[in-house]
Amino acid sequence: MARYELVKRSVALITLTNPPVNALSSPVRHAIAKSMERALSDPKVTAVVICGENGRFCGGADIREFAGPLRGPPLIPVLDAIEAGRKPVVAAIEGVALGGGFELALVCHYRIAHSKARLGLPEVTLGILPAAGGSQRLPRLIGIPAALELITTGRHISAQEALKLGIVDQVTDQNACEMAVEFALKSVGKPLSSRRVSMLTTPCPPDLDALLEAATMQVKKKARGVMAPLACIQAVRAAATMPFSKGMKRESELMTTLFNSGQAQAFQYCFFAQRTAGKWTLPSGAQWNNSKPREIRSAAVIGLGTMGRGIVVSLARVGISVIAVESEKKLLENGRQMVIGMLERDAKRRGVSASLNLLNFTLSLQDLKDVDLVIEAVFEDMALKKRVFQELSKVCRPTTLLCTNTSGLDVDALAGVTNRPHLVAGMHFFSPAHVMKLLEVVCGPRSSSETIATAMSLGKKMGKVSVAVGNCPGFVGNRMLKPYLDQATFLLEEGATPEQIDKALEDFGFAMGVFRMSDLAGLDVGWRVRKESGLTGPDVDSKNPPRRRQGHRYCPIPDMVCEQGRFGQKTGRGWYMYDKPGDTNAKPDPLIQNLLETYRSRYGIQPRNISDQEIIERCLFVLANEGFRILEDGMAARPEDIDVIYLFGYAFPRHRGGPMFYVSMVGLERVLERLEYYHQAHPDVPHLEPSALLKKLVACGSPPVQKWREYIKTMHSHL
Numbered sequence: 005m006a007r008y009e010l011v012k013r014s015v016a017l018i019t020l021t022n023p024p025v026n027a028l029s030s031p032v033r034h035a036i037a038k039s040m041e042r043a044l045s046d047p048k049v050t051a052v053v054i055c056g057e058n059g060r061f062c063g064g065a066d067i068r069e070f071a072g073p074l075r076g077p078p079l080i081p082v083l084d085a086i087e088a089g090r091k092p093v094v095a096a097i098e099g100v101a102l103g104g105g106f107e108l109a110l111v112c113h114y115r116i117a118h119s120k121a122r123l124g125l126p127e128v129t130l131g132i133l134p135a136a137g138g139s140q141r142l143p144r145l146i147g148i149p150a151a152l153e154l155i156t157t158g159r160h161i162s163a164q165e166a167l168k169l170g171i172v173d174q175v176t177d178q179n180a181c182e183m184a185v186e187f188a189l190k191s192v193g194k195p196l197s198s199r200r201v202s203m204l205t206t207p208c209p210p211d212l213d214a215l216l217e218a219a220t221m222q223v224k225k226k227a228r229g230v231m232a233p234l235a236c237i238q239a240v241r242a243a244a245t246m247p248f249s250k251g252m253k254r255e256s257e258l259m260t261t262l263f264n265s266g267q268a269q270a271f272q273y274c275f276f277a278q279r280t281a282g283k284w285t286l287p288s289g290a291q292w293n294n295s296k297p298r299e300i301r302s303a304a305v306i307g308l309g310t311m312g313r314g315i316v317v318s319l320a321r322v323g324i325s326v327i328a329v330e331s332e333k334k335l336l337e338n339g340r341q342m343v344i345g346m347l348e349r350d351a352k353r354r355g356v357s358a359s360l361n362l363l364n365f366t367l368s369l370q371d372l373k374d375v376d377l378v379i380e381a382v383f384e385d386m387a388l389k390k391r392v393f394q395e396l397s398k399v400c401r402p403t404t405l406l407c408t409n410t411s412g413l414d415v416d417a418l419a420g421v422t423n424r425p426h427l428v429a430g431m432h433f434f435s436p437a438h439v440m441k442l443l444e445v446v447c448g449p450r451s452s453s454e455t456i457a458t459a460m461s462l463g464k465k466m467g468k469v470s471v472a473v474g475n476c477p478g479f480v481g482n483r484m485l486k487p488y489l490d491q492a493t494f495l496l497e498e499g500a501t502p503e504q505i506d507k508a509l510e511d512f513g514f515a516m517g518v519f520r521m522s523d524l525a526g527l528d529v530g531w532r533v534r535k536e537s538g539l540t541g542p543d544v545d546s547k548n549p550p551r552r553r554q555g556h557r558y559c560p561i562p563d564m565v566c567e568q569g570r571f572g573q574k575t576g577r578g579w580y581m582y583d584k585p586g587d588t589n590a591k592p593d594p595l596i597q598n599l600l601e602t603y604r605s606r607y608g609i610q611p612r613n614i615s616d617q618e619i620i621e622r623c624l625f626v627l628a629n630e631g632f633r634i635l636e637d638g639m640a641a642r643p644e645d646i647d648v649i650y651l652f653g654y655a656f657p658r659h660r661g662g663p664m665f666y667v668s669m670v671g672l673e674r675v676l677e678r679l680e681y682y683h684q685a686h687p688d689v690p691h692l693e694p695s696a697l698l699k700k701l702v703a704c705g706s707p708p709v710q711k712w713r714e715y716i717k718t719m720h721s722h723l
């Protein structure tokens with residue numbers, strides 16, 4: 005877990021050996037403590053260098069250990085002993101020094117970093133704070149403003165920035181470990197007291213209170229209801245106002261509070277869920293680690309609407325040459341200008357040059373004959389998409405992969421019109437596609453493992469969090485969204501207002517409630533889908549009883565809002581009113597209030613007071629209930645995949661872990677009981693009926709979410 009050797013006759017080299025990231029697990033902490041004791045007591049040793057195996061210094065504490073009781077030596081005394089030692093200790097930082105790994109570097113007397121190394125204190129993103137002295141040492145080393153920013157955001161910084169900030173003493177392009185050994189030899193005999201960061205006085209700015217207050221406001225706005233950034237600010241205040249030992253005590257108290265809050269568990273679950281989601285499997289047994297993706301050098305995107313443009317940018321900025329296709333000259337020119345503008349802005353932001361030479365624009369599908377992969381992003385119309393796939397099938401060489409960006413149509417029906425159904429898959433991006441991190445990779449029953457491996461790996465290359473899902477209407481994300489949106493509108497019928505529902509959801513942690521979000525996305529899209537599926541519009545069967553469609557409860561209020569030309573922010577009116585089209589400041593609209601009152605009195609609905617608790621339960625329990633059904637149907641492989649989809653595609657608050665983790669924390673028994681209660685009250689809403697899997701899990705004693713897979717395994721899987 006750590007190798008000890010003597011180099012250059014008098015330098016003890018301690019190499020952390022815990023792949024893949026040299027995390028500070030209990031055996032590693034033990035090995036560091038023992039190695040340091042040995043180095044300090046060996047009279048031959050004049051200096052010490054600490055480095056990590058395989059070009060990675062240290063990825064921090066072993067996050068898996070947070071789930072259980074502390075075993076092995078605690079980290080803080082191990083680190084304190086290094087700092088207090090009477091021989092110079094140099095950290096040789098290659099790869100990463102994150103969290104506890106950074107804190108380990110901070111107790112060394114000198115730090116040498118490789119030019120490609122990244123450093124940071126990302127604990128806040130795990131719902132905790134740098135509690136091995138990081139919150140107390142970093143402000144002493146680089147001052148309050150810079151430390152506050154790094155600790156509250158968890159941002160990783162480059163070696164160059166670390167040098168500028170005074171975190172590292174030297175940056176090298178050569179072997180950092182060898183440089184550190186040379187550096188250590190030169191440091192022998194120099195006084196160490198000024199190199200012990202805990203002994204430094206924190207440079208305290210005169211406007212400390214204002215600074216901390218501004219930081220508090222900022223994190224409260226950015227991360228509603230999240231405790232860790234606020235605790236980080238309090239810890240930094242302690243570093244500014246208390247002696248080191250008292251500051252450490254405060255750091256520890258704050259850590260205990262965070263650990264017991266439930267939020268830390270949610271954040272840490274998200275960390276592992278995100279990594280698990282990339283590990284896909286198909287019913288054939290093919291999976292992420294036994295299937296080879298193809299290399300994609302050239303691609304085509306069909307349709308330069310909002311989605312298509314974002315997809316072109318996502319591909320081009322990772323060096324893939326792209327042919328963009330439109331059906332009319334004007335649309336093509338408009339799309340071309342938009343794409344170029346987006347790429348230029350993106351390149352400017354990243355400080356690189358825009359890869360415009362990778363772009364080609366055409367009106368003809370004939371130009372696509374040599375591309376490796378096509379992503380179709382035309383209008384959401386099955387007949388149109390089928391025509392495009394038939395044409396592609398004729399034009400593209402037989403090995404070209406054909407993907408669709410449909411947000412919910414049958415991918416296998418598209419595969420069926422081609423001469424290569426095994427090379428067809430869904431690549432469902434989220435809008436705006438060059439910004440949103442989520443990619444649902446839709447595995448049709450005939451998609452080959454190579455096709456899925458390629459789509460997943462292309463997603464990763466584009467910086468997306470890719471999740472493999474089955475082929476069912478709406479796939480995973482949009483399939484779950486429907487019952488959630490339905491509950492929100494049913495609550496309007498029953499007496500709630502858009503403002504009240506949004507506030508409850510925002511207090512829960514969403515950046516935007518469902519109605520504000522719908523106004524932002526545009527209400528006309530859903531209206532068109534409802535018209536096409538016969539739920540509203542002239543094609544609706546007039547024999548339908550009011551507020552019922554296709555045998556179930558239906559709320560026509562969203563249609564009524566659209567009939568008034570209120571399509572959301574873009575028209576300046578929607579569920580809210582805005583000062584002008586395009587404005588984002590939503591204000592309650594008396595006309596909506598009026599519409600709701602008239603509607604309720606027309607149907608004889610007596611409005612009732614609806615609690616925030618009911619809003620949260622009905623919207624979120626129904627969301628998870630559909631998630632359970634998706635697991636039952638084998639359309640998602642595990643609850644973690646569903647949670648990752650909601651975290652990255654629908655901005656589900658991270659401190660709640662995702663809808664499936666959230667209900668596991670509420671308690672499955674309670675969720676079952678509440679769904680049964682609401683279903684009894686609303687028997688015409690089938691989505692409120694508890695799913696078989698939820699009942700099964702409760703009957704099996706409500707196992708933790710990480711264990712649900714064991715109960716799903718026996719069911720039919722499409723993945």
Ligand SMILES: CCCCCCC/C=C/C(=O)SCCNC(=O)CCNC(=O)[C@H](O)C(C)(C)COP(=O)(O)OP(=O)(O)OC[C@H]1O[C@@H](n2cnc3c(N)ncnc32)[C@H](O)[C@@H]1OP(=O)(O)O
Pocket residue numbers: 024025027063064065066067068079080100102103104105126127130133134135136256259276279280
């Ligand atoms: C009073 C109490 C005192 C307690 C004090 C504790 C204070 C210290 C706290 C911490 O240090 S918290 C941890 C801080 N560190 C991090 O947040 C880093 C997390 N890791 C990453 O960001 C990335 O993994 C990476 C290091 C940048 C590498 O990225 P890469 O894309 O190359 O690989 P991944 O797929 O992300 O990871 C590979 C593999 O390793 C697992 N893993 C990574 N980091 C950790 C870790 N810190 N602990 C445990 N496991 C880790 C990751 O889950 C992957 O596992 P598999 O999926 O392959 O099984």
